[in-house]
Amino acid sequence: MYPFESYFTxxxxxxxxRGIFMTESGQDDNQDVxxxxxxxxxxxxxxxxxxxxxTNIALESRNYELRETVRQLRLQAAATESERDQYxxxxxxxxxxxxxxxxxxxxxxxxxxxxxxxxxxVRSTTGxxxxxxxxxTVDPKEIIPGRQCALHxxxxxxxxxxxxxxxxxxxxxxxxxxxxxSYADIGGLEHQKTLxxxxxxxxxxxxxxxxxxxIEPPKGVLLVGPPGTGKTLLAKAVSHETNAAFIRxxxxxxxxxxxxxxxxxVRELFSxxxxxxxxxxxxxxxxxxxxxxxxxxYSAGDHEVxxxxxxxxxxxxxxxxxxxxxxxxxxxxxxxxxxxxxxPGRFDRIIEFPLPDEEGREMILAIHTQKMxxxxxxxxxxxxxxxxxxxxxxxxxxxxxxxxxxxxxGRTKVxxxxxxxxxxxxxKGRTQKSMxxxxxxxx
Numbered sequence: 001m002y003p004f005e006s007y008f009t010x011x012x013x014x015x016x017x018r019g020i021f022m023t024e025s026g027q028d029d030n031q032d033v034x035x036x037x038x039x040x041x042x043x044x045x046x047x048x049x050x051x052x053x054x055t056n057i058a059l060e061s062r063n064y065e066l067r068e069t070v071r072q073l074r075l076q077a078a079a080t081e082s083e084r085d086q087y088x089x090x091x092x093x094x095x096x097x098x099x100x101x102x103x104x105x106x107x108x109x110x111x112x113x114x115x116x117x118x119x120x121x122v123r124s125t126t127g128x129x130x131x132x133x134x135x136x137t138v139d140p141k142e143i144i145p146g147r148q149c150a151l152h153x154x155x156x157x158x159x160x161x162x163x164x165x166x167x168x169x170x171x172x173x174x175x176x177x178x179x180x181x182s183y184a185d186i187g188g189l190e191h192q193k194t195l196x197x198x199x200x201x202x203x204x205x206x207x208x209x210x211x212x213x214x215i216e217p218p219k220g221v222l223l224v225g226p227p228g229t230g231k232t233l234l235a236k237a238v239s240h241e242t243n244a245a246f247i248r249x250x251x252x253x254x255x256x257x258x259x260x261x262x263x264x265x266v267r268e269l270f271s272x273x274x275x276x277x278x279x280x281x282x283x284x285x286x287x288x289x290x291x292x293x294x295x296x297x298y299s300a301g302d303h304e305v306x307x308x309x310x311x312x313x314x315x316x317x318x319x320x321x322x323x324x325x326x327x328x329x330x331x332x333x334x335x336x337x338x339x340x341x342x343x344p345g346r347f348d349r350i351i352e353f354p355l356p357d358e359e360g361r362e363m364i365l366a367i368h369t370q371k372m373x374x375x376x377x378x379x380x381x382x383x384x385x386x387x388x389x390x391x392x393x394x395x396x397x398x399x400x401x402x403x404x405x406x407x408x409x410g411r412t413k414v415x416x417x418x419x420x421x422x423x424x425x426x427x428k429g430r431t432q433k434s435m436x437x438x439x440x441x442x443x
Contacts, residue, residue, distance in 0.1 A: 244326075254289050365380045
């Protein structure tokens with residue numbers, strides 16, 4: 001009940017005199033009972049009371065609305081503060097990124113040796129060596145000779161040791177999918193197939209056999225022969241027939257511009273092969289880095305090629321064991337190879353690939369024409385007899401040209417005349433000299 005809802009007001013007044021309670025009239029009362037005098041005030045009118053009740057209800061409703069508004073404002077203030085903090089963090093991150101974008105790029109180098117706990121000898125990719133300090137943020141356990149590192153471009157302080165990953169050029173040399181070439185797809189070369197399988201496949205498939213005999217299996221095989229005789233094709237067949245990791249590299253890819261880069265690629269190449277062991281490394285055109293060294297004057301590029309060759313010799317038969325890694329190399333210029341590369345222990349077998357004889361040419365023609373629609377007048381034996389001193393690539397070119405002759409006339413079968421014209425075209429391409437220059441050119 002609200003204070004203003006009291007309908008009556010009662011007032012009791014007491015008077016004490018000489019220990020005797022007296023009423024308002026002043027009469028003595030010796031009795032212990034106190035008799036109050038009650039006065040009744042007039043009652044509040046009903047319409048005024050209803051108005052007061054309405055006013056009270058309106059005030060309570062307004063008070064609730066104000067409290068709800070305050071609660072909503074407090075929630076909005078908290079959300080605004082959270083959003084402000086988020087924007088502050090985002091601004092701080094963007095400022096950090098901006099500072100990184102403004103900072104100069106780091107220089108890549110290789111750790112050569114440890115000079116002390118706080119100094120290392122590093123070689124920059126540009127060539128020179130530096131005695132650099134080590135940043136406090138670098139873990140001393142990660143400072144290992146041979147690891148790549150990042151150097152500050154001005155002070156050359158070692159600020160970071162890079163992850164031990166292989167060069168992208170080396171990683172791209174690994175053949176993920178084996179070539180779809182088998183020994184049956186190679187015509188002739190039966191003796192070469194046997195020698196290569198004994199030197200490469202047998203040690204990988206039956207290593208216990210060599211241990212029982214008490215001999216070391218051949219470490220490397222060098223394939224030598226004129227262009228187009230099937231050296232690379234036979235290496236593809238080895239990759240197809242074995243479950244070993246196959247890494248293919250062209251010799252010219254190991255020749256780099258800066259000092260030490262080619263040797264580093266060779267180290268990473270053999271490191272990747274040892275990690276993927278059993279593995280086969282096929283180096284095509286090895287004469288690009290394996291040419292004979294002489295005492296004549298060298299250019300800076302020749303010196304770098306020689307450094308790469310010496311690193312290759314060390315990896316082939318050096319102090320560190322190679323493990324279950326086989327080497328196959330191919331070249332058509334054996335006469336210019338360095339003698340240190342040809343000695344046993346590095347390339348234990350040198351397999352020569354001669355030009356195919358008549359029987360071999362017939363087998364090669366049979367392989368290339370097995371999907372062609374040949375007329376009954378076509379004799380592969382006759383074609384093989386008419387193509388002396390031709391290699392496998394030229395025989396494939398004859399088959400393709402004969403098919404093109406049939407296509408020109410809208411036929412689906414290849415006749416003997418098509419092969420005759422194809423042989424003449426290929427022979428003409430072998431013997432024809434360069435075209436004469438027109439008048440006025442280079443005059």
